[in-house]
Amino acid sequence: MIGIRIKELRVERKISQSTLAKAIGVSQKAIDYWEREVNEPKAGYIILLADYFDVSADFLLGRSEM
Numbered sequence: 610m611i612g613i614r615i616k617e618l619r620v621e622r623k624i625s626q627s628t629l630a631k632a633i634g635v636s637q638k639a640i641d642y643w644e645r646e647v648n649e650p651k652a653g654y655i656i657l658l659a660d661y662f663d664v665s666a667d668f669l670l671g672r673s674e675m
Contacts, residue, residue, distance in 0.1 A: 610670065610671030611643065611646075611649060611650065611655070611669050611670055611671065612643050612644045612645060612646035612649075613644075613646075614668065614669050614670075614671065615640070615643055615644055615658060615669065616644040618662045618664065619640075619644075622662075626640040626641055626644075629661070632661055633654060633657040633658060633661060634657070635654065655669055655670070
């Protein structure tokens with residue numbers, strides 16, 4: 610679920626994977642893996658993503674709607 614939410618938010622805001630990666634301090638490949646749900650971000654990155662997109666961590670995790 611988190612990968613789907615990350616991609617939806619990124620595409621909705623017209624942000625590239627590279628731009629998002631630089632903003633939170635990871636590689637573009639990490640963003641790609643998260644979006645494809647190959648890997649999941651660690652808690653610290655979930656917080657950074659939530660802050661970046663101005664959503665809750667629960668929203669990213671699929672535990673709530675906006």
